[in-house]
Amino acid sequence: MKYVSTRGLRNLGGFSDVLLMGLAPDGGLAMPERIPAFAPAELESLRGLEYSELAYAVMQPFIDDIPEADLRRMLQATYHPDVFHSNDITPLTRLGDSGLYLLELSNGPSLAFKDIAMQFLGQVFEYVLERRDEHLNILGATSGDTGSAAEYAMLGKARVNVFMLSPHGRMSAFQQAQMFSIHEPNIFNITVQGVFDDCQDLVKEVNSDAGFKARHSIGAVNSINWARVLAQAVYYFKAYFALNLPAGQQADFSVPSGNFGNVFAGYLAKRMGLPIGQLVVASNENDVLHEFFSTGVYRVRKAAQVAQTSSPSMDIGKASNFERYLYLVAGADGVQIRAWWAEVGESRAVDLSDSSHWDAVQASGLVGGRSSHGDRLNTIRRADQRFGRLIDPHTADGLLVGERYARAGVPMVCLETALPAKFEETVREAVSRTPPRPARFEGIEAQPRYFTALENDVAALKAFVVKKLG
Numbered sequence: 310m311k312y313v314s315t316r317g318l319r320n321l322g323g324f325s326d327v328l329l330m331g332l333a334p335d336g337g338l339a340m341p342e343r344i345p346a347f348a349p350a351e352l353e354s355l356r357g358l359e360y361s362e363l364a365y366a367v368m369q370p371f372i373d374d375i376p377e378a379d380l381r382r383m384l385q386a387t388y389h390p391d392v393f394h395s396n397d398i399t400p401l402t403r404l405g406d407s408g409l410y411l412l413e414l415s416n417g418p419s420l421a422f423k424d425i426a427m428q429f430l431g432q433v434f435e436y437v438l439e440r441r442d443e444h445l446n447i448l449g450a451t452s453g454d455t456g457s458a459a460e461y462a463m464l465g466k467a468r469v470n471v472f473m474l475s476p477h478g479r480m481s482a483f484q485q486a487q488m489f490s491i492h493e494p495n496i497f498n499i500t501v502q503g504v505f506d507d508c509q510d511l512v513k514e515v516n517s518d519a520g521f522k523a524r525h526s527i528g529a530v531n532s533i534n535w536a537r538v539l540a541q542a543v544y545y546f547k548a549y550f551a552l553n554l555p556a557g558q559q560a561d562f563s564v565p566s567g568n569f570g571n572v573f574a575g576y577l578a579k580r581m582g583l584p585i586g587q588l589v590v591a592s593n594e595n596d597v598l599h600e601f602f603s604t605g606v607y608r609v610r611k612a613a614q615v616a617q618t619s620s621p622s623m624d625i626g627k628a629s630n631f632e633r634y635l636y637l638v639a640g641a642d643g644v645q646i647r648a649w650w651a652e653v654g655e656s657r658a659v660d661l662s663d664s665s666h667w668d669a670v671q672a673s674g675l676v677g678g679r680s681s682h683g684d685r686l687n688t689i690r691r692a693d694q695r696f697g698r699l700i701d702p703h704t705a706d707g708l709l710v711g712e713r714y715a716r717a718g719v720p721m722v723c724l725e726t727a728l729p730a731k732f733e734e735t736v737r738e739a740v741s742r743t744p745p746r747p748a749r750f751e752g753i754e755a756q757p758r759y760f761t762a763l764e765n766d767v768a769a770l771k772a773f774v775v776k777k778l779g
């Protein structure tokens with residue numbers, strides 16, 4: 310499989326090349342040059358496969374530059390009950406006797422769905438770096454979930470170091486404890502005096518120094534990484550088969566969304582032939598995506614316009630993976646994408662509402678909705694009362710909007726993107742009790758913390774990286 314850029318550049322190489330690439334040289338995102346689809350009979354033959362076998366069937370057509378046996382071995386190591394604390398890896402639970410289902414994606418090491426892709430990334434990075442005899446120093450910024458998922462995935466990897474910036478004192482107590490209790494020679498937690506955007510700006514500044522970047526093999530694991538998107542497509546298949554529907558019958562999915570990586574993976578699954586009807590894009594108060602799907606206008610927000618909400622992992626001003634969706638909607642036309650982004654560059658917005666592309670958007674099955682802090686609390690409370698099920702604030706956004714779009718006779722699968730234990734404060738506000746946490750996290754706040762506090766200063770950050778790389 311060859312990869313191309315959403316902005317028109319061809320020949321980006323194979324899977325292993327785009328794995329380590331970040332943005333394409335023309336600023337676009339890597340996409341496979343075609344999306345192979347399963348014929349209905351082929352799809353039926355996947356029913357009943359265990360998770361790692363299903364992952365192989367879904368992912369291998371996109372990863373033909375890694376020998377089959379090696380890929381199979383990596384997927385077996387990744388999607389193992391010891392890692393995800395469940396034989397099903399992503400168990401599906403019906404909520405009461407409703408048509409709503411919860412797809413549990415958060416039983417991995419960091420208690421958020423990002424583990425599912427990140428754990429695979431840890432395996433495949435190490436493998437590709439080994440084959441190329443290279444090293445990688447991941448530099449990232451986190452406000453919570455990405456950082457801990459990346460660190461747990463890269464624990465003990467010989468060819469990867471992680472330098473993770475976070476805003477000093479601003480993550481939840483649990484998130485801080487989760488990251489800072491990690492004490493491994495290849496993981497460096499760095500807190501910065503400032504907010505999340507300051508951390509992200511520092512990462513950008515380091516990356517804009519091409520010489521430093523090349524000299525120290527600086528890379529990233531952000532949500533535009535194609536391997537992450539691909540790995541996430543698998544659980545849509547897993548959930549669909551777990552519903553046990555007659556062949557060809559549709560299911561709908563509702564996805565708490567920020568950077569659009571998770572829901573785009575669902576769209577990929579749909580393009581691969583999985584009978585998905587609606588893909589519900591749930592936003593919080595930062596409703597860029599909701600606005601697009603209800604008006605056809607994609608209007609990006611400045612960092613200062615992004616509100617801090619109680620579903621913080623969805624606080625975005627633009628959705629990085631959205632470009633992949635527009636690219637497919639535009640019929641894989643990189644010239645069109647460049648034209649749209651030029652408009653966004655000029656006026657911060659692009660209007661698709663009276664074009665033929667808008668018909669394609671509506672035919673794609675994606676629909677949007679938003680929720681507020683009050684909605685979130687109500688939804689958490691109601692899920693607890695109706696179904697005896699505690700959910701986290703992000704999952705609540707998905708459940709609320711998903712229920713709005715639910716159709717009679719069609720299952721609505723709501724993706725659980727984090728465990729409530731990760732966002733105790735908001736859950737307590739909703740139900741006046743503390744959500745349970747997995748035993749391995751009991752008392753984690755009392756463990757020693759390992760991090761380095763730096764000023765908001767790029768020279769200090771570079772000096773720290775250089776010193777640690779010795």
Ligand SMILES: *Cc1c(COP(=O)(O)O)cnc(C)c1O
Nearest residue numbers: 454566567568569570571622726
């Ligand atoms: C990252 C994250 C999201 C948003 O996912 P995207 O792929 O960026 O749309 C939603 N919920 C939680 C808990 C997350 O960590």
